[in-house]
Amino acid sequence: MAEALDAGAPTFADRFPQEAAVVKAALTSSFVALFLGAIFGIVQGLHRTNVLREIDSQYYYTILTAHGVLMVVSFTIFFLVGLFTWATVRSLDRPVVDIRYTWTWYGLMLVGTLMAVVAVLGGFFPSVDISADVLFTFYAPLQAHPLFYGGLAIFVIGTWLAGADWFRAWWAWKQDNPDERIPLQAFMVLTTMLMWYIATIGIAIAVVGFLLPWSLGLFDNINPLLTRTLFWFWGHPVVYFWLMPAYLLWYTVLPTLSGGRLFSDPLARVVFVLFLLLSTPVGIHHQYVDPGIAEGFKMIAMTNTMFLLLPSLLTAFTVVASMEHGARQRGGTGLFGWLRALPWRNPAFTGMALAGLMFAAGGFSGMINAGMNINYLIHNTLWVPGHFHLTVGTAVALTFMAGTYWLWPQLTNRQLYSRPIGLAQVVIWFVGMALMSNAMHVMGLFGVPRRTAEPQYQGFDFLASFGSITEFRLQLALGATLLFISTVLFVGNIAASSGTPKRSGHGRPLSQPLSGAADSPAVLDNLRLWFGIAMVLVVLAYTLPLVSIIDGGGLLGRGVEPVPVIAEPLTTLAEPLSAAAEPITEWAKATLGGVLR
Amino acid sequence: MTAEQPSTEIGHDEFDPRGTLALILVYFAILVGLWVFMYFVEFLGNGLTVMG
Amino acid sequence: MNIHSYEKIWLVLATLLIVGLISTVTYGATAVGVEMVSDSGGTINASALDEDPRFSEPRVEQVGDNEYAAYVVAQQFIFKPDPITVPANSTVTFYVTSPDVIHGFEIVGTNANAMVVPGEVTELTVEMNEPGEYGILCNEYCGNGHHVMEGKLIVQPESEFQGGETDG
Numbered sequence: 133m134a135e136a137l138d139a140g141a142p143t144f145a146d147r148f149p150q151e152a153a154v155v156k157a158a159l160t161s162s163f164v165a166l167f168l169g170a171i172f173g174i175v176q177g178l179h180r181t182n183v184l185r186e187i188d189s190q191y192y193y194t195i196l197t198a199h200g201v202l203m204v205v206s207f208t209i210f211f212l213v214g215l216f217t218w219a220t221v222r223s224l225d226r227p228v229v230d231i232r233y234t235w236t237w238y239g240l241m242l243v244g245t246l247m248a249v250v251a252v253l254g255g256f257f258p259s260v261d262i263s264a265d266v267l268f269t270f271y272a273p274l275q276a277h278p279l280f281y282g283g284l285a286i287f288v289i290g291t292w293l294a295g296a297d298w299f300r301a302w303w304a305w306k307q308d309n310p311d312e313r314i315p316l317q318a319f320m321v322l323t324t325m326l327m328w329y330i331a332t333i334g335i336a337i338a339v340v341g342f343l344l345p346w347s348l349g350l351f352d353n354i355n356p357l358l359t360r361t362l363f364w365f366w367g368h369p370v371v372y373f374w375l376m377p378a379y380l381l382w383y384t385v386l387p388t389l390s391g392g393r394l395f396s397d398p399l400a401r402v403v404f405v406l407f408l409l410l411s412t413p414v415g416i417h418h419q420y421v422d423p424g425i426a427e428g429f430k431m432i433a434m435t436n437t438m439f440l441l442l443p444s445l446l447t448a449f450t451v452v453a454s455m456e457h458g459a460r461q462r463g464g465t466g467l468f469g470w471l472r473a474l475p476w477r478n479p480a481f482t483g484m485a486l487a488g489l490m491f492a493a494g495g496f497s498g499m500i501n502a503g504m505n506i507n508y509l510i511h512n513t514l515w516v517p518g519h520f521h522l523t524v525g526t527a528v529a530l531t532f533m534a535g536t537y538w539l540w541p542q543l544t545n546r547q548l549y550s551r552p553i554g555l556a557q558v559v560i561w562f563v564g565m566a567l568m569s570n571a572m573h574v575m576g577l578f579g580v581p582r583r584t585a586e587p588q589y590q591g592f593d594f595l596a597s598f599g600s601i602t603e604f605r606l607q608l609a610l611g612a613t614l615l616f617i618s619t620v621l622f623v624g625n626i627a628a629s630s631g632t633p634k635r636s637g638h639g640r641p642l643s644q645p646l647s648g649a650a651d652s653p654a655v656l657d658n659l660r661l662w663f664g665i666a667m668v669l670v671v672l673a674y675t676l677p678l679v680s681i682i683d684g685g686g687l688l689g690r691g692v693e694p695v696p697v698i699a700e701p702l703t704t705l706a707e708p709l710s711a712a713a714e715p716i717t718e719w720a721k722a723t724l725g726g727v728l729r
Numbered sequence: 730m731t732a733e734q735p736s737t738e739i740g741h742d743e744f745d746p747r748g749t750l751a752l753i754l755v756y757f758a759i760l761v762g763l764w765v766f767m768y769f770v771e772f773l774g775n776g777l778t779v780m781g
Numbered sequence: 782m783n784i785h786s787y788e789k790i791w792l793v794l795a796t797l798l799i800v801g802l803i804s805t806v807t808y809g810a811t812a813v814g815v816e817m818v819s820d821s822g823g824t825i826n827a828s829a830l831d832e833d834p835r836f837s838e839p840r841v842e843q844v845g846d847n848e849y850a851a852y853v854v855a856q857q858f859i860f861k862p863d864p865i866t867v868p869a870n871s872t873v874t875f876y877v878t879s880p881d882v883i884h885g886f887e888i889v890g891t892n893a894n895a896m897v898v899p900g901e902v903t904e905l906t907v908e909m910n911e912p913g914e915y916g917i918l919c920n921e922y923c924g925n926g927h928h929v930m931e932g933k934l935i936v937q938p939e940s941e942f943q944g945g946e947t948d949g
Binding site for chain 3: 423450503504
C-alpha cells in the first residue's frame with residue numbers, strides 16, 4: 133500500500149519536544165528492562181524443561197526474581213508512565229505544568245529500579261552480602277536485603293508523583309475549559325491513577341511499615357499472613373495497572389489503525405470507572421487456599437472478582453466493533469468476511485489484534501482462577517504462569533510493542549527501521565506464546581508446579597492424561613525460544629530506528645468516536661464520587677479479614693523468624709562489587725544515552 | 730506507517746456491528762462450554778476434593 | 782446514555798455469564814460440599830512446634846470410626862512424616878504447619894492443594910477411597926532447595942494399615 137503522508141503534519145515531538153524527550157526516556161528504560169528480563173526468561177524456559185541446564189539450580193530463583201521484577205515492575209510501569217505522559221499532554225493539548233518535576237519523578241523511578249535490580253543481581257555473587265532471591269512476591273519470612281525493599285518503595289513513590297503531575301495538568305486545563313468533558317485519554321489516565329493510589333496502600337504498608345524496617349533489623353518477628361495479604365491487596369490491582377494502558381491503546385488508537393472510529397466513548401468511560409471501583413477489593417482471590425482467612429471473606433472476594441470480568445467483556449465488544457467499523461469503511465463485507473479487509477500488513481494493527489485475540493483466551497483461564505473452589509485444581513501449578521503470560525505477557529506486552537511501532541516515529545521524527553521485521557516480530561510473539569502458554573496450562577492440570585527450578589521428583593512421576601510431559605516440556609522450551617527471538621527483533625528494530633533519517637510528516641491524527649463524550653452522563657466524570665465508592669468497597673472487603681489476621685496471629689506474628697536469602701556471609705567486597713556494577717553501568721549508559729539524544 | 734484512507738464513511742446511525750455480535754456469541758459459547766468442562770469434568774472429577 | 786442494542790444484548794449475556802460462574806461455584810460449595818481452607822486450624826507459635834502435642838511428633842492417628850488426623854510439618858526442604866500413611870476408605874483431616882517459611886502442600890494429581898504459613902495451621906479434610914500412592918510436592922518457593930522438596934502419601938488397604946503411628 134502506498135505511503136500517504138500528511139505533508140507537514142506536526143508530530144508530538146514537534147509540538148511538545150520536552151515532553152517527547154521524557155516519553156522517549158521512559159520507553160527506553162522500559163525496553164532495556166524488557167530485554168534484560170527476556171534474557172533471564174529464556175534461561176528459565178530452557179532450564180526448568182531440562183533442555184539446557186547450564187547454571188546451578190539455586191540461581192534459578194535469582195533469575196526468576198529478576199525476570200519477574202524487570203518484566204512486571206520495570207518494563208510495564210516505565211511504559212505506562214511514558215504512554216500516560218503522551219496521552220495526557222496530547223489529549224489536553226497542553227504541556228505539563230513543570231518539566232523539571234516530570235524529570236524528577238522519572239529519576240526517582242530510575243533510582244528505585246536500579247536499587248532493586250542491584251539487590252537481586254547481587255544474588256549471583258555469594259560473597260557479596262546483598263541478595264533478594266525472594267521472587268516478585270517477596271513473601272516473608274524469606275528476607276531480602278533492605279536495598280530491595282527500599283528500591284521498590286522509591287519506585288512506587290515515583291509513580292505517585294507521576295500521577296500528581298498528570299492531575300496538575302488536568303487541573304490547569306480545567307481552569308481554561310470549565311464546562312467541558314474530560315478528554316477520553318486524560319480520563320483514562322486519571323481513573324487509572326486513582327485506582328493505583330488505592331491499590332498501593334497495601335504494598336506501602338507492607339514494605340514501609342513491615343518489610344523494610346524488619347530487613348534493617350529493627351525488629352525480628354513478622355506475621356507472614358499479614359504481609360502476604362497486604363501484598364495481594366496491591367497484587368491484584370497491579371495487573372490492571374498493566375492492562376489499562378493497553379486498553380487505552382485499544383480504545384483510542386486501534387480504531388484509527390483499523391481505518392475506523394471508536395464505537396463508544398461513553399462505554400469506554402464506564403469500563404474505566406468499573407476498574408477504579410472493582411480492581412482492589414478482590415485480592416483475596418490469590419489466597420483462596422490460605423489458612424487464617426475465613427471462607428466468607430473468600431466468597432466476597434470471589435463475587436467482586438467475577439463482576440470485575442464485566443469491564444473486560446464489555447471492552448471485547450466495543451473494541452471489536454470499532455475494528456469492524458474500520459474494516460467496513462475499508463470496503464469489507466459479510467458476517468465474518470470484513471476481517472480480511474483489516475490492515476494486517478501494519479505491525480501496529482496486527483500486534484494489537486493478536487494481543488486482543490490472545491487476551492480472549494487469557495480471560496478464560498482467568499475465570500477459572502477466579503472460581504473459589506475450582507482454585508484447588510490449579511493453585512500454584514504451572515497453569516498460573518500460563519494464564520499470566522497470555523494476559524500481561526501478551527495482551528499487555530504485545531500491545532505495548534505494537535503501539536510503539538505507531539508512536540515511536542511521532543516521538544523521534546524518524547521512520548521505523550523495518551516494517552516487515554515488525555510484522556514478523558508480532559506474529560512470532562503470538563505463535564511462541566501460544567505454544568508456551570498452552571504447554572504451561574496443560575502441565576499445570578497434570579499438577580506440575582510453578583516457580584520450581586527442576587520439576588522432576590524422585591518418588592513419583594507426573595501423569596499426563598494425553599501427550600507426554602516430555603513433549604509439553606519441549607513445546608514450552610520452543611515457545612520460550614520464539615519469544616526471545618521476537619524480543620530481540622523488537623528491541624533491535626527500535627534501536628536501529630535511531631539511524632533512519634529525520635523527516636517531517638510522521639504526525640498521525642486520531643479519529644473521533646462514533647458516539648462521543650456528550651452522549652454519556654456527566655456523572656461519569658465525577659472522579660471524586662467514584663474514588664469515594666472505590667474506597668468504601670475496599671474498606672468493606674479488607675477490614676474484617678485484616679482484623680481477623682492480626683487478632684489471630686498478632687501484628688508481628690507468632691514466633692516467625694526471618695529467613696534471609698543471603699547465601700554466604702560477606703568476605704571481600706571490591707572485586708565482586710565491581711563485577712556486579714558492570715551490567716548496571718551498561719544499563720545506565722543506555723538509558724541516559726537515550727535521554728540525552 | 731500507512732495513513733488509512735477509508736473507501737467509504739459510515740456514520741453512527743448507519744453502523745450495526747453484526748460481525749462483532751456474531752463473533753462474540755461464538756466466544757460466549759466457547760466460554761460456557763469450556764467452563765462446564767473444566768468445572769464438572771476436570772475439577773469435580775478429580776480426586777481428594779477437600780470436604781472440610 | 783445511548784448504548785447500541787447489540788451491545789445491550791452482550792451486556793445482558795455477560796452478566797448472565799458472571800452470575801452463572803458464581804452459581805456454579807456456589808453449587809460446588811453447597812450441594813457438592815467442597816469447603817475452602819479457612820481459619821479453622823487456628824494459629825500457632827512457629828518457634829515452638831516441639832512444644833505442641835500435634836507437631837512435636839508429626840504422625841497419623843485415629844480419631845474416630847474411620848476418621849484419622851494427619852499432623853504434618855512442612856519445612857525446608859521436607860515434609861514430615863515421610864511417607865504419610867493412611868488407610869483406604871477413611872476420612873483424613875490434614876493439619877499442616879511450618880516452622881520456617883511459606884510452603885505449598887500439593888497432593889499431586891488431586892484437588893488437595895493448600896498453602897502452609899508459619900504461625901498458622903492449615904486444616905483440610907479429604908476422603909480416601911481406593912489404596913494407592915500419591916506424590917506430595919511443595920508448590921510455593923521456599924528457598925534454594927525448593928525443587929527437591931517432596932513427600933509421599935500412601936493409602937494402604939485397610940487390612941494392612943497398622944494403627945496410627947508412623948515415623949516422625
